[in-house]
Amino acid sequence: MTYRISSEEELARELASRGVSPFTDVTYCDTSASLSWFLLFLGSVLFIVHVWVFFDVYAVQFSRVTGNYAETEATVTDQSSRTVKHKWHIHSHHGHHRRTTTTTETRYSAHAVSDDGTEFNFSGSVSYGGDGSSLKVKYSKANPQLAYVDMDLVTMLFDRFPGVFVLFISVLVFWEARAAYRSGRKCQDVLDRDLYLPVRESSRYEMKTKRTKKRTYKEYAPLYRYAMADGADLFFQGKWSEKKPEGEPANDSKDFRVYLMDPENPKNNKYFIREIPHQFEGLEEFS
DSSP: OOSOOHHHHHHHHHHTTTTTTBBBBBBOOOOOOOHHHHHHHHHHHHHHHHHOOOOOOHHHHHHHHHOOEEEEEEEEEEEEEEEEEEEEEETTTTTSSSSEEEEEEEEEEEEEEEEOOOOEEEEEOOOOTTOEEEEEEEEEEEEEEEEEEOOOHHHHHHHHHHHHHHHHHHHHHHHHHHHHHHHHHHHHHHHHHHHEEEEEEEEEEEEEEEEOOOOOEEEEEHHHHHHESOEEEEEOOOOSSSSOOOOOGGGGGEEEEEEETTTTTTOOEEEEEEEOOOHHHGGGOOO
């Protein structure tokens, strides 16, 4: 890729032409792959849970490949039900009070037999119609225990809602893993380009008061200064934190670099600041 900006001076002139000071669109930039790997692992665990909930469905469909897939009509010979109670603890907005809500769910169990004597057992939150009801069953001839009732799609998804919900969450987690990977790659590309402005932490900083239900506190954001050759200054705001900035003394032990995420795009002012140990002149000869 060919870049229009190739030097520190060109980058400074480009930013000065935007008429922005201080720049405030600071972002994090993490080149580590640990977050994307963690999200990938979490998404895989959730997907396995989904497969476990839908295991009989997937196993029966896989039996099409092995030639063991079959469909049959089965008659319910026995159906029972039981009520399951779930307790939910709900906390108030202030966190001092909580109340318990109890919900009930009816779970059904059914035993069915096909015309050729194959027996099936089903359980779920949907009624199978009671004794004498006819069910369309899909199953694996190699293992009839791997079977499910062919309901309409909405009813089946409702019956296995936890598995559907876990699948939805796993897809979101996989999407976040992809986003984290792409973000890390973008940050690494910016660093590999090695185009940055060396800045100094100034004595100026921004301050704001934050209020929560438990306390009131102040947050600070340091301002970093880049001195241009014509005497003008460019300022870049750092990340907000409760720690008060050191100011000028910070420059004695640390160097600061501002990297633009997309310096050629005048509509994109996102940047990140890297902090590295101060490089003392002359010491590199002895390293």
